[in-house]
Amino acid sequence: MAATFDYDYLIAGGGAAGLSLAYHISQDPRLADKRVLLIEPETKNQNDRTWSFWADAPTPFDGIVAHEWEQIAFRSPQFEQVFKLARHRYKMIKGLDFYNFVGQTLAAVPQIVRVQGTVEKLEDTPTGIVAQTSVGTFTARYAFDSRPPQFQKQPDKYRYLLQHFVGWEVETTHDVFDPKTVEFMDFRGEQQQEARFMYVLPFSKRQAFVEYTLFSAELLPKAAYEAAMREYLRELGVTEYQIGYEEVGAIPMTDHPLASAAGRHIINLGTRAGRAKPSTGYAFKRIQAHSAHLVQALATTGQPPANLTGDQWQFGLFDTLLLDIMQRKGEQTRDIFTEMFTRNTPERIFDFLDERTSWKENFQVMNSVTPWPFLRSIAHVLRGRPGQRVAK
Missing domain, CATH: 3.30.70 (Alpha-Beta Plaits)
Known part of the structure; x- marks a missing residue:
């Protein structure tokens, strides 16, 4: 006998990640019968942040883009240039515009319920989840957790x-x-x-x-x-x-490992799932890609994808190497980005930071910067201990 749940999907947190997943669910007709509970700790009615990103294809939120640009400038003491973007445009969305747009969309979808409250505990069970919250106890087939990550730092291992x-x-x-x-x-x-x-x-x-x-x-x-x-x-x-x-x-x-799931039926979102890129902090477009990836699998198979994020290991290594350099000699970051922009187009750099480049293109980007700082960081990675600044 199939288990009975209060909801098909429970989303913990109503920030960018939680709202984005709810929005993507609402836009897929194959999930039109799914009951969704979104529990958010506060009403988003203020412009508390902005999100900026580059894109070379239409996004679901182009209608609320506050401004977009066709050129970017990079400047350092050694090199300055204004680049005319070819494929990409740089875009900015205001937080309040995003909250209002998603809110209006979700209000028209009766199977998506929004409740103000806090999720205190998520328990994975053999068939689904049980959520203990400030507004009651709920069950669901799957939970998607976008609450801020909590972990014990291990500075002898990670950066x-x-x-x-x-x-x-x-x-x-x-x-x-x-x-x-x-x-x-x-x-x-x-x-x-x-x-x-x-x-x-x-x-x-x-x-x-x-x-x-x-x-x-x-x-x-x-x-x-x-x-x-x-x-x-x-x-x-x-x-x-x-x-x-x-x-x-x-x-x-x-580069502290941030799990993509906390159990078979509890999938992490946003920063909790490592969606803020470790070496740049950009998150908005990665959150959208993650949401689309999850919804596509839910709609086609009824369950999350086997590879929850679709991340490729080599880009995680590149992030770790740059974090290691920033931690032990942060001022070298300027030289690294100067060399990247001197010897690559913005299109290639954006694709690299989007983790869309091929092995050949990855080599071209890495070959464009002075190797010694990265070789030192590779040595630190191999020995399993982060580099540290040496006091003079």
Whole structure:
């Protein structure tokens, strides 16, 4: 006799990953009869973040893209160039636009129920799951868990850094920005033994989102990010400006293994499943690919795919090597990206970071950078211990 469940799918968490999976389920007619419970700890009614990504094909969210660009600029003391994008466009989506769009879509699908609450415990059973939550106990055939990951750090085995940043949406009193060009990475500032760069999304000649970003293990005092942005604007000749929206964030960047599942019927999503790329922090498009991958299998076989993420091991190794370099000598990150942009097109770099490149293309990218830092990191990987900065 088949087991009876309250729901077919239970989704824990209503952030980007949980909402994206619910959206993809709602768009597949083969899953139209599936009952879905989405439990989210808070109502998403504020513009609490933005997501940026590059794409060379239509996405489900093109209708809510706030801005897109056809050029990117890379800058370092040794090399500066503005690249005209061929296949790709760089795009930005505001968090509130995403929440509203997905919310309106899900509201029209009666089999998808949204409840405000917290998931306290997920138990895998031989036939499904039992969820203990702040709003009751529920059963489902499968649970998809997008809650923040929790794990015990093992710094003698793995690397733990953060991509941390503070960004301002600024409006100036005179024309400053090029609205066609994203300042993708501006490494011209002092690195201070870390990877530090400015990132600018211009919306018009007088309005832009300006962000100071670091790849390192420790956060800075907030005033330090703000000072760097003020100095950057001064160097552009900007002395008068208004600050509107502010964004502050810290994204874990680690090669600590993040399981794709917590049992036969509990599948992890988002950061919990390692969907924030360890070497860059980009997550939005990886979350969409993961959601589509899961839904395709659910619709065709009735169960999740055997390979839950579709990840390829060699790209995980590349991430580990770059994290190792960032951890023991972060200032070398600037040189590595300078060599990559000097000797590769943005299209090849984007494909490489999207993990879409062939072995030949992977070799071309890796052969374009000085090998010694990577050879040292390979040695650290082989001995099973992360590299550490040696004090002078």
